[in-house]
Amino acid sequence: MTTVGEAGEHAVIAAIREAAPSARNGDDAAVLSMTTPNARYIASTDMLVEGRHFSLDWSTPEQVGAKAAVQNFADIEAMGARPTAILMGLSVPEDTELDVVRGIARGLREQGRKCAAELVGGDIVGGDSLVISITAMGELGGPGRPLVRSAARAGDTVIAAGRIGYSGAGLDLLTRYGSPAAVPEKFRELVDAHLVPDFAYGRGPVARAAGVGALTDNSDGLVVDLTDIAVASNVTIDIDEDAIAPSELLMAAADAVDTDPWRWVLAGGEDHTLLGTTSGEPPTGFRPIGTVHRDRGLPVSVAGREPWLRGGWVSF
Amino acid sequence: MTTVGEAGEHAVIAAIREAAPSARNGDDAAVLSMTTPNARYIASTDMLVEGRHFSLDWSTPEQVGAKAAVQNFADIEAMGARPTAILMGLSVPEDTELDVVRGIARGLREQGRKCAAELVGGDIVGGDSLVISITAMGELGGPGRPLVRSAARAGDTVIAAGRIGYSGAGLDLLTRYGSPAAVPEKFRELVDAHLVPDFAYGRGPVARAAGVGALTDNSDGLVVDLTDIAVASNVTIDIDEDAIAPSELLMAAADAVDTDPWRWVLAGGEDHTLLGTTSGEPPTGFRPIGTVHRDRGLPVSVAGREPWLRGGWVSF
Numbered sequence: 001m002t003t004v005g006e007a008g009e010h011a012v013i014a015a016i017r018e019a020a021p022s023a024r025n026g027d028d029a030a031v032l033s034m035t036t037p038n039a040r041y042i043a044s045t046d047m048l049v050e051g052r053h054f055s056l057d058w059s060t061p062e063q064v065g066a067k068a069a070v071q072n073f074a075d076i077e078a079m080g081a082r083p084t085a086i087l088m089g090l091s092v093p094e095d096t097e098l099d100v101v102r103g104i105a106r107g108l109r110e111q112g113r114k115c116a117a118e119l120v121g122g123d124i125v126g127g128d129s130l131v132i133s134i135t136a137m138g139e140l141g142g143p144g145r146p147l148v149r150s151a152a153r154a155g156d157t158v159i160a161a162g163r164i165g166y167s168g169a170g171l172d173l174l175t176r177y178g179s180p181a182a183v184p185e186k187f188r189e190l191v192d193a194h195l196v197p198d199f200a201y202g203r204g205p206v207a208r209a210a211g212v213g214a215l216t217d218n219s220d221g222l223v224v225d226l227t228d229i230a231v232a233s234n235v236t237i238d239i240d241e242d243a244i245a246p247s248e249l250l251m252a253a254a255d256a257v258d259t260d261p262w263r264w265v266l267a268g269g270e271d272h273t274l275l276g277t278t279s280g281e282p283p284t285g286f287r288p289i290g291t292v293h294r295d296r297g298l299p300v301s302v303a304g305r306e307p308w309l310r311g312g313w314v315s316f
Numbered sequence: 317m318t319t320v321g322e323a324g325e326h327a328v329i330a331a332i333r334e335a336a337p338s339a340r341n342g343d344d345a346a347v348l349s350m351t352t353p354n355a356r357y358i359a360s361t362d363m364l365v366e367g368r369h370f371s372l373d374w375s376t377p378e379q380v381g382a383k384a385a386v387q388n389f390a391d392i393e394a395m396g397a398r399p400t401a402i403l404m405g406l407s408v409p410e411d412t413e414l415d416v417v418r419g420i421a422r423g424l425r426e427q428g429r430k431c432a433a434e435l436v437g438g439d440i441v442g443g444d445s446l447v448i449s450i451t452a453m454g455e456l457g458g459p460g461r462p463l464v465r466s467a468a469r470a471g472d473t474v475i476a477a478g479r480i481g482y483s484g485a486g487l488d489l490l491t492r493y494g495s496p497a498a499v500p501e502k503f504r505e506l507v508d509a510h511l512v513p514d515f516a517y518g519r520g521p522v523a524r525a526a527g528v529g530a531l532t533d534n535s536d537g538l539v540v541d542l543t544d545i546a547v548a549s550n551v552t553i554d555i556d557e558d559a560i561a562p563s564e565l566l567m568a569a570a571d572a573v574d575t576d577p578w579r580w581v582l583a584g585g586e587d588h589t590l591l592g593t594t595s596g597e598p599p600t601g602f603r604p605i606g607t608v609h610r611d612r613g614l615p616v617s618v619a620g621r622e623p624w625l626r627g628g629w630v631s632f
Binding site (some may be wrong): 025028029030031033041044047053075076079081085087088089120121122123125126128129135136137138140147149197215221242 | 362453
C-alpha cells in the first residue's frame with residue numbers, strides 16, 4: 001500500500017483527477033457556465049472531520065465521498081436548484097493510504113454522476129487528521145425566486161420527500177453492533193441510509209417549478225430543521241403524527257437497540273430528505289406531513305403537542 | 317475569554333455573521349447573481365492548517381483570515397476574473413477562543429471589502445486542530461476567454477505585477493527572530509508581505525481586457541509557477557535576471573538570516589503576485605520579467621541557464 005506521503009502531492013492530485021475527471025479542473029480556478037438564461041448560481045459548503053462526522057471503520061472511502069457530496073447537493077436542491085459542480089479541500093495525515101483519497105474522489109464522482117455534477121477543483125494539504133471540505137455549486141435557472149426558509153405561509157401544507165429517521169437509526173445500529181457487517185441483514189436499509197443517504201435528485205427544481213414556498217433538508221433533525229423554517233417565516237408548524245410515524249423497520253430496529261424510534265424521526269437528522277411548505281398540492285415525490293399556522297405557540301408541534309424528544313445535531 | 321465550546325455553535329455562527337455580514341448568507345445555500353450578461357463564474361478552494369500554513373503565534377486571527385482570502389482571490393484574479401464571494405469551512409478545537417473565530421471572519425471581511433466580495437456562507441465543526449477551508453468565487457464578465465496557463469506563445473513577453481520573494485523572506489525572518497515584534501523594524505515590509513500579501517485587486521480583469529495570454533499567481537514559487545505555464549503551453553520561458561534581481565531590502569534581510577536572497581525570489585512563493593505572458597505591451601501595473609520561446613531545453617531558465625535554486629512549496 002502506498003501512502004500519500006510516499007506518493008507525494010503531485011501523484012495524489014493525479015490520482016484524484018483520474019478518479020474524478022473533469023475538463024474544468026486543473027487551472028488556478030474552475031470556470032463554470034450557466035446552461036439557462038438569467039440563471040443564478042448557488043453555493044454551499046460543509047466540513048467533515050474523521051472520527052466526528054465519519055469513520056473509516058464503518059464507511060468505505062467511496063461512501064465517505066458520496067455522503068459528503070449528498071449532504072452538499074441536498075443543500076443546493078433545497079434552494080430549488082440543480083447541482084452542477086463540486087470542489088474538495090482535503091487535509092490528510094502523511095500516512096493515509098493513497099487508496100483512501102482515491103476512494104473519496106470516486107465516491108464524489110459516483111454521486112456527482114447522479115445529478116451531472118463534476119469535481120472541478122480542490123486543494124490537498126498535510127494535516128494531523130483527515131478533514132474533508134466540500135463546496136457544492138448549482139444552477140438556479142430562470143428568473144423565479146429560490147426556495148428560502150422564510151417563505152412558509154399560514155395555511156400551507158408541510159411536505160417531505162424521502163425517509164425520515166433512517167439515518168439516525170443506522171447510526172445507532174452501527175454503534176450497537178460495532179460494524180456494518182455485524183448489523184443484522186434486515187436492517188441493511190437503515191445502515192445504508194446512514195452511510196450514504198439515498199437522495200432523489202431533481203426534486204428541488206421540481207418543487208420550485210411547482211410553486212413550493214419554503215424548502216430545506218432534514219440535516220439536523222426534523223424538529224430542528226422545521227423550526228428553522230417556522231422561525232424564519234414567523235409562523236408555526238404542526239406535524240401530523242401519523243404521517244411521520246416510525247415504519248415497522250424503524251420499530252424493529254428500536255427494539256434491537258432498546259430505544260424509542262420517535263427519537264430518530266424527530267431528532268435524527270442526516271436523512272437529507274427535502275422538507276418544505278406549499279399552498280397547493282404536494283409536487284411529485286412529496287407527501288404531506290403537516291400544516292402551517294399563524295401562531296399556535298411552539299414553533300413546531302406534533303399533533304398539537306410539544307415534541308417530546310428535542311435535540312438534533314450540534315457541532316459542539 | 318469565551319471559548320467556542322462554551323459559546324456553542326449558534327453563538328459562534330452569530331459572531332461570524334456579525335463580523336462578516338452578508339444578506340446572501342443564512343439559508344441552505346447562498347444565491348449569487350451575475351452583474352454582466354453572458355458571464356461565467358469562477359471557483360477556487362484552499363485549505364489552511366494551523367501549525368502548517370499559519371501560526372497564531374505570528375499572525376493575528378484577522379491576518380490569518382485576510383491571508384486565506386488573498387490566496388483564493390488571487391486564484392480568481394489569475395483567471396482574469398473579479399472576486400465576488402467567499403465561503404468558509406472551519407474546524408475548531410472546542411477550547412479555541414471565540415475571538416479567534418471572530419477575528420478570522422473580520423480578516424475575511426476586510427480583505428473582501430478591497431474587492432467587493434462578501435462571506436456568503438460556511439460551516440463550522442468541532443475538530444482536533446484549527447483548519448480553515450476557503451472557497452472563493454468570482455465573475456468572468458462577457459464572452460472572452462479566461463486566462464488559463466496553457467495560453468503562452470513563443471515570442472510573448474513574461475510579465476509580473478507585484479513583489480517577488482518578499483513573503484519567503486518574511487517567513488525566514490519570522491523563523492530567525494521568533495516573532496513579528498522581534499524582527500528589526502526595517503524588515504517590517506517583508507514580514508507584512510508574509511503575514512498578509514499586499515494584493516492589488518483588479519489587475520486580473522485588466523490583464524484579460526488587455527489581451528494577456530496566460531496568467532497565474534506566484535503561490536508555489538516563481539520557477540514552479542512559471543514551469544506550470546511553460547509545460548501547459550508547450551513552450552519554454554527565460555527569465556531576465558536583472559528584472560527579478562533581489563531588492564536592497566531582500567539583500568539586507570538575506571544578510572541578517574545568512575541565506576541567498578535568490579532562494580526567496582526563485583522558490584519562495586506565497587507572494588500571490590500575478591505572473592503571465594502577453595504578445596503586446598505589459599498592461600498597467602505589470603512589468604516585463606522574461607520571454608517565451610518555442611524550445612530552449614529547460615521549461616524555465618534564468619538568463620539562459622538552469623535556475624540554481626529549485627524547489628518551492630509542496631504539501632507533503
